[in-house]
Amino acid sequence: xxxxxxxxxxxxxxxxxxxxxxxxxxxxxxxxxxxxxxxxxxxxxxxxxxxxxxxxxxxxxxxxxxxxxxxxxxxxxxxxxxxxxxxxxxxxxxxxxxxxxxxxxxxxxxxxxxxxxxxxxxxxxxxxxxxxxxxxxxxxxxxxxxxxxxxxxxxxxxxxxxxxxxxxxxxxxxxxxxxxxxxxxxxxxxxxxxxxxxxxxxxxxxxxxxxxxxxxxxxxxxxxxxxxxxxxxx
Numbered sequence: 001x002x003x004x005x006x007x008x009x010x011x012x013x014x015x016x017x018x019x020x021x022x023x024x025x026x027x028x029x030x031x032x033x034x035x036x037x038x039x040x041x042x043x044x045x046x047x048x049x050x051x052x053x054x055x056x057x058x059x060x061x062x063x064x065x066x067x068x069x070x071x072x073x074x075x076x077x078x079x080x081x082x083x084x085x086x087x088x089x090x091x092x093x094x095x096x097x098x099x100x101x102x103x104x105x106x107x108x109x110x111x112x113x114x115x116x117x118x119x120x121x122x123x124x125x126x127x128x129x130x131x132x133x134x135x136x137x138x139x140x141x142x143x144x145x146x147x148x149x150x151x152x153x154x155x156x157x158x159x160x161x162x163x164x165x166x167x168x169x170x171x172x173x174x175x176x177x178x179x180x181x182x183x184x185x186x187x188x189x190x191x192x193x194x195x196x197x198x199x200x201x202x203x204x205x206x207x208x209x210x211x212x213x214x215x216x217x218x219x220x221x222x223x224x225x226x227x228x229x230x231x232x233x234x
Contacts, residue, residue, distance in 0.1 A: 059095045063088050111150050115140050120171055123154055127169065128161040129186065135173040141180050142233035148210060149173070149182055152228050155203055156184040164188025164224065175232060182228040190222035200226075 070084035111119035117135035124131035140146060153171055160169050166188030174181050194200040194216055204214040211231050218224035 059091055063091045063095065066091070108150070111146060112143075116146055116149060116173055119150055120153055120173065123150070123157060124171060127157045129157075129164070129166050129169045131157065131169045131171060133171045135171075137173060137175055139175075141175075141230070145180060145210075145230050145233050148207070148212070149180060149228075149230060152182060152203065152207065153184060155199065156226055159192070159199060160184075160186045160188065163192070164222075166222075166224075178232045180230040180232050182230070184226045184228075185223060187223045189220075190218045190224050191220045192216055192218035192224050192226070 066084055066088050070081045070088065073081040073084065108119055108122070110122055116137065117133075120135060121133050124133045141149070157169070157171075160166055164186045166186035169184065169186040172181075172183045172185075192200060194204050194214065200214070200216060207214050207228060207230065213229040215227045215229075216224070218226075
């Protein structure tokens, strides 16, 4: 009897220690999601590095050389030196604007300071299609979720500007229990999908990596409705 009970105990321990099929599946999903996040972050860092190298950094190097030449001409040709300094001043303004644009792409100050409503309104104002923004939130989600929501809407509005041929678009944001809901609509030609290799497919993968969801309803001829769901985590 004792031996039989021991066998039962060992079986119970093995059952408790062995991961279930569901747990194994979830672990595999999390490992895959982690890979997506890492790959996306690495690609984004490379993009920032490229923008700095080809943009502001190159401009500042050229600016330093121009100022060096202006310094050499200062005594022998003051008028030419003054023109070079004036041109360099213009280059400084352009470099500063490039750095501001890059910083805004990393994390816009308006999002940190004022939240999704004003940040999304600022995004909409830069869209080539008129966009109506409605944000119904009485509190703010976790900062990381806010950032993901902002860049999700940013990418969707860029798609509308580039591909939709729409005349009007809309952005709605609200909270449903423990989820942050986003919906972006347009009256364009439709036909958007999340097939492999598309921008929407990459966006869906990034949302899935944080337990989010992307649903696209875009029949040929339109209209298009893209709904995104994110954990609130406030």
